[in-house]
Amino acid sequence: MVDEKTERFEMRVPASFLKMVDEWRRRQPDLPPRAEAIRRLVELGLRAKK
Secondary structure, eight states: OOOOOOOOOOOOOOHHHHHHHHHHHHTSTTOOOHHHHHHHHHHHHHHSOO
């Protein structure tokens, strides 16, 4: 990824959402922080074929 200017983004989610994110990130070989895990999951979703 090219170095881009980043912007702060906040959102409120239920605890069950964070639990799913935490379960997913624990299965990753590098145990990404929550923010990175959410970025990866969004990218995966955006790239998925419909």
